[in-house]
Amino acid sequence: MTTLIDFLVKPLSYPFMQRGLIAAVLVGVVCAVVGTYVVLRGMAFFGDALAHTILPGVAVGYLISGGAREPLFWWALGTAVLASLGIGAITKNARIKEDTAIGVIFAGMFALGIAIISTVRSYAVDLSHFLFGDVLGVTTQSLVWMGIFGALVLLLIAAFYKEFLTISFDPVLATTLRLPVGVLNNLLLVLIAVTVAVAMQTVGVALMVAMLVTPAATAYLLTKRLPSMMLISAVIAALSGVVGLYVSYYAGITSGSAIVLTATLVFAVVFVARQGRGRRKKI
Amino acid sequence: MYPHIPHQPGQPILDLRRVSVRYDGRAALEEVTFHLHGGERVAVVGPNGAGKSTLLKVVAGVLRPTSGEVTVYGSGPSGHVCIGYVPQRSQVDWRFPVSVADVVMMGRIAKLGLLGWPKKRDWEFVHAALATVGISDLSARQIGELSGGQQQRMFIARALAQEAELMLMDEPLTGLDAPAQEGLLALIGELQERGVTIMVATHDLEQAARYFDRILLLNHKMIAFGPAADVLQPEKLLEAYGGRLRVADGKLNLAALDEPCCPEEEPHDHAH
Numbered sequence: 001m002t003t004l005i006d007f008l009v010k011p012l013s014y015p016f017m018q019r020g021l022i023a024a025v026l027v028g029v030v031c032a033v034v035g036t037y038v039v040l041r042g043m044a045f046f047g048d049a050l051a052h053t054i055l056p057g058v059a060v061g062y063l064i065s066g067g068a069r070e071p072l073f074w075w076a077l078g079t080a081v082l083a084s085l086g087i088g089a090i091t092k093n094a095r096i097k098e099d100t101a102i103g104v105i106f107a108g109m110f111a112l113g114i115a116i117i118s119t120v121r122s123y124a125v126d127l128s129h130f131l132f133g134d135v136l137g138v139t140t141q142s143l144v145w146m147g148i149f150g151a152l153v154l155l156l157i158a159a160f161y162k163e164f165l166t167i168s169f170d171p172v173l174a175t176t177l178r179l180p181v182g183v184l185n186n187l188l189l190v191l192i193a194v195t196v197a198v199a200m201q202t203v204g205v206a207l208m209v210a211m212l213v214t215p216a217a218t219a220y221l222l223t224k225r226l227p228s229m230m231l232i233s234a235v236i237a238a239l240s241g242v243v244g245l246y247v248s249y250y251a252g253i254t255s256g257s258a259i260v261l262t263a264t265l266v267f268a269v270v271f272v273a274r275q276g277r278g279r280r281k282k283i
Numbered sequence: 284m285y286p287h288i289p290h291q292p293g294q295p296i297l298d299l300r301r302v303s304v305r306y307d308g309r310a311a312l313e314e315v316t317f318h319l320h321g322g323e324r325v326a327v328v329g330p331n332g333a334g335k336s337t338l339l340k341v342v343a344g345v346l347r348p349t350s351g352e353v354t355v356y357g358s359g360p361s362g363h364v365c366i367g368y369v370p371q372r373s374q375v376d377w378r379f380p381v382s383v384a385d386v387v388m389m390g391r392i393a394k395l396g397l398l399g400w401p402k403k404r405d406w407e408f409v410h411a412a413l414a415t416v417g418i419s420d421l422s423a424r425q426i427g428e429l430s431g432g433q434q435q436r437m438f439i440a441r442a443l444a445q446e447a448e449l450m451l452m453d454e455p456l457t458g459l460d461a462p463a464q465e466g467l468l469a470l471i472g473e474l475q476e477r478g479v480t481i482m483v484a485t486h487d488l489e490q491a492a493r494y495f496d497r498i499l500l501l502n503h504k505m506i507a508f509g510p511a512a513d514v515l516q517p518e519k520l521l522e523a524y525g526g527r528l529r530v531a532d533g534k535l536n537l538a539a540l541d542e543p544c545c546p547e548e549e550p551h552d553h554a555h
Contacts, residue, residue: 040379159398166389169379175345176368177393177445178361224425226380 011249019143020135024241024259026143027202027211030150032237033157033230034195035216037188040226041168044213045099046087049106051196051208053083055113058130058200063116067126069201070141076200077149080193083109088189110205133204133256135245146198153191153198164188165226203256210260215240218267221274236266294357296321296449296480297342302351304337311337314351315505319482321448324475326491327484329501330524335484336371338501339451342482343368355449364393367442369452372434377427383437384422387412390445405444412443416470432463439470450474452483456490468494488515 011017038047057079058072065071087105091098117127129137138146157164167174167184174181196208203211219233244259251258295318304312311334319325327335340346341353344360345368355363367390390412391405413419416436421429429437435455442450452471456464468490471481482499485491491498492511500507500514502523507514 040376162389162392162395162400163397165381165385166392169376169381169386170370170389172340172343172345172368172370172374173389173441176343176366177364177390179393220380224380225382225385229380 008246011246016136016138017245017249019138019140020245020255021242023135023138023143023146023202024245024255025238026146026150027199028215028237028241028259029234030153030195031199031208031211032215032219032233033154034192035212035237036219036226036230036233037157037164037168038192038212039216039220043192044209045102047192047196047212048209049102050080050084050087050193051200051205052106052110052113053087054079054196054200055110055130055205056116057082057113058205059113059116062126062130063120067122069137070139073142073145073197073201077194077197080197081190084189084193085186088186129204130200131204131206132254133200133202133207135202135255135259138201142201146201149194150198153194156187156191160184160187203259207256207260210263211237214260214263214267218263218270221270237263240266294354295319296356297482298352298354298357299342300352302341302348302353304334304341304346305349310503312341312348313504315501316351317499317505317508319480321480322475322478324471324481324494324496325483325499326495326497327482327499327501328486328488328491328523329506331486333502333523335501336453339368339453339482339484342366342449343451365446365448367439367445367447367450369435369438369442369450369455371453372431372458374453375426375434377434379426381426382422383413383418383424383426383429384409386426386437387422387441387444390441390443390447393445408444408446409440412440415443415473416440430463431459432466435459435463435467436470439474443474447479449480450482452481454484454486456483456485456487464490488520 012021035047038044054076057075061072061075087102090101090105113130114127117130120126163174163179163184166177166179167181167188171181174184192212195212196205199208199211215233215237216229218236219229219231222232223229240263241259244262245255247253247262248255248258253261298318300316302312302315303310315338327338329335337346341348342355342360343366344353344355344363353360355366360366387409388401388405391401391408392399395401395405410419410422413422416439418429418433418436418440421433421437426434426437435452439450439452455467459467471483471494474481483495492515495511497509498507498511498514499505500519500523506523507516507519
């Protein structure tokens with residue numbers, strides 16, 4: 001028993017682990033709740049692209065601030081909001097298919113980000129932090145802003161619950177009810193963007209889509225109502241954050257990948273368990 | 284509260300004047316002109332791709348006409364929340380995690396206003412609507428667990444919860460078995476008795492003739508609009524359906540027109 005407690009408590013004696021745990025849970029919950037809409041609306045590719053698209057913004061911020069971490073949140077936030085609205089506008093008006101347009105923009109922006117970062121001498125280490133996250137490097141100041149913006153996202157998701165539900169399930173109904181569908185769609189894109197900025201330091205841009213999609217997809221398999229899907233998704237994400245961080249600590253794996261792997265494992269277990277049940281029920 | 288323009292008395296519930304819709308230069312609707320008075324039951328018939336769905340969407344204010352004018356009670360449809368739109372079942376994500384009651388409650392949200400939450404009165408509306416369409420016992424079910432007929436009833440209940448005065452239904456009978464079709468047609472009759480004006484897109488001319496007050500025959504242009512006896516004339520049907528029409532023994536073979544437009548409905552649990 002004492003060894004188990006030791007096992008759980010010892011990492012917490014490090015302040016960076018405490019901050020890391022708070023960050024992992026916070027990011028997990030916000031991503032998971034927003035992620036339910038990403039999953040239900042089939043926006044996984046958009047989420048992945050958006051995360052990658054912020055890299056040049058983060059890179060510029062990194063150059064200007066001379067390597068300091070705190071300003072990067074604001075650079076990520078600004079770039080993500082601009083990119084989300086930009087991608088939204090282009091996919092609405094472009095003469096090419098939506099996923100093609102997103103693909104072109106996201107790869108181009110991502111390349112630009114890498115190019116900018118590669119001009120710096122120590123770029124390999126910093127680039128890997130941007131790509132895969134560095135939850136243990138989160139400062140208290142960053143954590144406060146992540147908390148404020150994460151709470152804001154959750155508040156707006158709750159406040160516009162019935163509107164987001166309706167535009168996602170039946171946009172035609174939303175139009176006949178004369179909801180401001182365009183504004184609400186853009187608001188949802190901005191909320192996904194803010195979420196991406198909040199999560200950037202924890203999981204990095206390359207693994208972001210897993211935080212948005214995996215816990216929500218797991219919850220989707222387990223429930224038939226949206227509120228419970230959000231709740232289950234949040235719980236799975238928070239647990240994956242905690243478990244992943246401990247795994248990272250003891251196994252010496254990068255934190256972002258450990259968190260994502262934990263969430264993926266949960267998904268795999270649920271998927272296999274459901275598969276058997278679903279087949280029996282279907283026939 | 285979302286904008287809702289007061290109805291002007293004496294105005295037709297729906298009035299279309301030379302309404303055209305073009306996609307990339309191709310006409311989906313051409314110069315369609317007609318009007319409806321309250322409480323009518325109208326079937327919109329025509330071949331696949333004739334513009335039936337486009338017409339309903341223009342009337343709902345979901346699509347803007349390229350030219351021409353649509354008015355509902357004397358003003359444009361985008362100022363009205365009294366138009367209920369029942370989508371084609373193939374257009375719906377039946378695995379979406381919502382219950383039947385959730386979907387019907389969506390009809391109330393214009394009345395709730397931004398940031399408003401359902402009150403007791405709204406739940407009463409939802410339960411009354413579910414009772415009217417006869418699926419009260421299914422209110423907690425996930426929507427994919429319903430049969431095709433029950434799914435249509437759910438959307439009609441949603442339109443009732445919306446307090447729709449004009450109900451637009453896109454191919455509601457497609458893919459339903461005969462008893463479900465009969466039940467739905469009977470329900471449409473009940474709605475008419477409540478004073479709801481109904482436009483139904485269908486490809487079944489016999490049902491259109493038997494159950495609807497007027498038929499609107501459409502093939503991009505409005506070919507005819509009136510009682511079945513006037514509309515279902517060989518020369519008009521030939522104009523609408525062209526070579527797809529089969530004339531046997533000098534009499535029209537209406538059954539030949541009953542072309543299924545969609546693949547068989549996807550499998551789901553029938554919860555009867």
